Amino acid sequence: MNITTGKQKRPQRLVVYTPEGFGKSTLGSKFPAPLFLDMEKGGTDHLDVARVTADSYAEAKEVVAHVTGNSSEFGTLVVDTADWLEKRIIEHVCKTNKQDSIESFGYGKGYTYLAEEFQKFLHSLDGVITAGVNVLVLAHSHVKPFTPPDAAQGYDRYELKMTKQTAPILKEWADALLFGNFQTRVQDRQQGKARGVGGTQRVMHTEHSAAWDAKNRFGLPAKVEFGVEALNELIVPHKGPRIDSKGSEASESVTTPESAPDALDPILVAFEEAFKAKGLEIGEVVDFLKLRGQLSDSEGFVDVGKGYAQRATENIEKFAEIVKETLA
CATH class of the missing domain: 3.40.50.300 (P-loop containing nucleotide triphosphate hydrolases)
Structure with missing residues (x-):
């Protein structure tokens, strides 16, 4: 966690x-x-x-x-x-x-x-x-x-x-x-x-x-x-x-490098790379997470919980399968 x-x-x-x-x-x-x-x-x-x-x-x-x-x-x-x-x-x-x-x-x-x-x-x-x-x-x-x-x-x-x-x-x-x-x-x-x-x-x-x-x-x-x-x-x-x-x-x-903010959290980056490799787009994942109550209507991919993203990445095969079935 x-x-x-x-x-x-x-x-x-x-x-x-x-x-x-x-x-x-x-x-x-x-x-x-x-x-x-x-x-x-x-x-x-x-x-x-x-x-x-x-x-x-x-x-x-x-x-x-x-x-x-x-x-x-x-x-x-x-x-x-x-x-x-x-x-x-x-x-x-x-x-x-x-x-x-x-x-x-x-x-x-x-x-x-x-x-x-x-x-x-x-x-x-x-x-x-x-x-x-x-x-x-x-x-x-x-x-x-x-x-x-x-x-x-x-x-x-x-x-x-x-x-x-x-x-x-x-x-x-x-x-x-x-x-x-x-x-x-x-x-x-x-x-x-x-x-x-x-x-x-x-x-x-x-x-x-x-x-x-x-x-x-x-x-x-x-x-x-x-x-x-x-x-x-x-x-x-x-x-x-x-x-x-x-x-x-x-x-x-x-x-300058000193004033630049931190980049996107590496956990979300890894999550995005993983589901895109399975043929999913950000919009589809966001739609799925809103249906599952992981995101509110006003939130987007940057608001995904880091723990959830990490677990989904570790089980990306199952995650992608569920997303596609849900949105079909």
């Missing part, structure tokens, strides 16, 4: 959503050695960053697989944006099932396929985390009416600009869901009307409010300045050679 204590620093699953044109991509460019998965076709043209423009869901998956297998080249994978990724997945689901639109499946079946495929993509991002690379998912916000079940009247609130099938999945997956907006205040009413003033200072909300969704597991202040500085303690620095926007190796490394 391998018992560990204390905090374990690892790459984080961060989701940042804001109104359009707020500076999400600029924030992502400040993360360690970022590679942008540009789903918006030109959304990062104004930035001097490394990027891959994905015109389809298949191309997006290829980028994730490349980062997972070449993790030393990157410090952060930036998905820009989740709502455009969702559109590409919808296109994939419709094409695969020979449907004209997500609505044409009937009985909400198309949205079920969408949610399943979106969950698989998040599992693939867990593989990026396991490889030692931060994951930052950017998304747009929109205002939607909301009526709590225990209230007589509803109100408007900011939400992820995604379908009701995928937004909850992304929120549960994230270690931190952060909402960026301009700081405003309501001036005293004059002639029966209230006037908003301010609106120039960018802030990031880290805790849930009636007006927006947000969460964090790190004890961040409820409101911080919108910038990477507020998140520095959460971000794992890049340990390998930095790749510049032209795809060349940069002359300097982002971190």
Whole structure:
């Protein structure tokens, strides 16, 4: 039995959503050695960053697989944006099932396929985390009416600009869901009307409010300045050679050996190598462990207990057989 204590620093699953044109991509460019998965076709043209423009869901998956297998080249994978990724997945689901639109499946079946495929993509991002690379998912916000079940009247609130099938999945997956907006205040009413003033200072909300969704597991202040500085303690620095926007190796490394965090636990590395040798992928193992209650819905491969991983590795033949039977 391998018992560990204390905090374990690892790459984080961060989701940042804001109104359009707020500076999400600029924030992502400040993360360690970022590679942008540009789903918006030109959304990062104004930035001097490394990027891959994905015109389809298949191309997006290829980028994730490349980062997972070449993790030393990157410090952060930036998905820009989740709502455009969702559109590409919808296109994939419709094409695969020979449907004209997500609505044409009937009985909400198309949205079920969408949610399943979106969950698989998040599992693939867990593989990026396991490889030692931060994951930052950017998304747009929109205002939607909301009526709590225990209230007589509803109100408007900011939400992820995604379908009701995928937004909850992304929120549960994230270690931190952060909402960026301009700081405003309501001036005293004059002639029966209230006037908003301010609106120039960018802030990031880290805790849930009636007006927006947000969460964090790190004890961040409820409101911080919108910038990477507020998140520095959460971000794992890049340990390998930095790749510049032209795809060349940069002359300097982002971190020194003294400041670099520990690599992924060797027990998990051995476990991953063992089940991959038996034809299993990380997403399949995570699905199995969630079904068995070894992981919660919001946890990924990096959260697997070390003792469990070691026992599974020692009995990998039986483990792989059970996983395949369960998921068949």
